[in-house]
Amino acid sequence: MNTTRRIIVSSDHASIELRLQVCEYLMEQRFFVEDTGPKAAKKSDYPIQGFEAASRVASGEFDLGIVFCGTGQGIMMAANKVAGIRCGVCSDTYSARMLRRHNDANMLSLGARVVGFGLALDIVEAFLQSDFEGGRHIRRIRFLDEKLLG
Ligand code: RB5
Numbered sequence: 001m002n003t004t005r006r007i008i009v010s011s012d013h014a015s016i017e018l019r020l021q022v023c024e025y026l027m028e029q030r031f032f033v034e035d036t037g038p039k040a041a042k043k044s045d046y047p048i049q050g051f052e053a054a055s056r057v058a059s060g061e062f063d064l065g066i067v068f069c070g071t072g073q074g075i076m077m078a079a080n081k082v083a084g085i086r087c088g089v090c091s092d093t094y095s096a097r098m099l100r101r102h103n104d105a106n107m108l109s110l111g112a113r114v115v116g117f118g119l120a121l122d123i124v125e126a127f128l129q130s131d132f133e134g135g136r137h138i139r140r141i142r143f144l145d146e147k148l149l150g
Contacts (some may be wrong), residue, residue, distance in 0.1 A: 004032075005128075008062040010053040011037040012046040012075060015068035017113030018120055022066065022110075025121055031103050031128075034062070049110075051079030057106050058084040065107040066124065072111030079107050084145060091115050093126040100130035 007026060011019040019037050026033045035051060038044040046069040057065045065087070069075040072089035079087040087107035090096040091114050099105040108127045110120050 005048045006032040006034075006061070008053045008056050009035045009037060009067070010035060010049045010065070010075075011068035011112075012049055013038055013041050013043075013044045014070035016041060018020035018110065018112040018115075018117060021067045021117050022068075022120060022124055025124070026066075037068070046075040047078040050075035051081060053114070054079035054082035054085045054087065055105060058082045063106070064128075066127075067107060067109050068112050069109075070111060070113040071116065072109040076107075076109035079109065086141070086144065087120070090123050090127070091119070093122050096123045098131045100127055101133045102133040102137050104132040104137065 009019060009023050016038060023033055023035050037049060050067050053065045053067055056062050067075045067079060076087050076089045079085050085107055086103055086105045087109055088099045088103065088105050089109040089111065090099060091111065096108065100106065110123065
């Protein structure tokens with residue numbers, strides 16, 4: 001695994017336990033991890049958490065972001081509001097691989113009420129171990145980033 005990558009992790013209140021478990025795994029794998037999610041189960045809004053984490057990926061401070069909410073959907077939507085962010089929700093490993101290979105995603109979103117810890121780790125691994133294929137996908141990524149935003 002590439003241990004030089006910097007990963008920002010965040011969540012809302014619905015996904016704290018899974019987020020902490022994934023953070024522990026990432027740190028064991030010696031990634032540089034910053035966890036900006038809530039520590040206690042007090043209400044925490046996914047639009048704010050997702051947008052803040054995505055802004056720090058888009059600025060170049062972090063290479064990748066991994067975010068969580070109940071379904072993974074809301075925080076993914078918030079992240080994708082930031083220019084330059086390509087974030088997808090995954091609940092299977094095939095999608096996680098393709099999210100990197102074809103979409104060059106820089107953020108992954110997981111639903112803590114959808115996937116259990118074991119599957120979440122497999123998805124995270126699949127995402128982190130896959131690389132963008134480039135080629136025909138470059139033009140489409142550029143279209144996403146340059147034509148559809150701004
Ligand atoms: C919180 O109850 C829930 O709505 C949130 O975690 C998320 O699933 C939204 O997309």
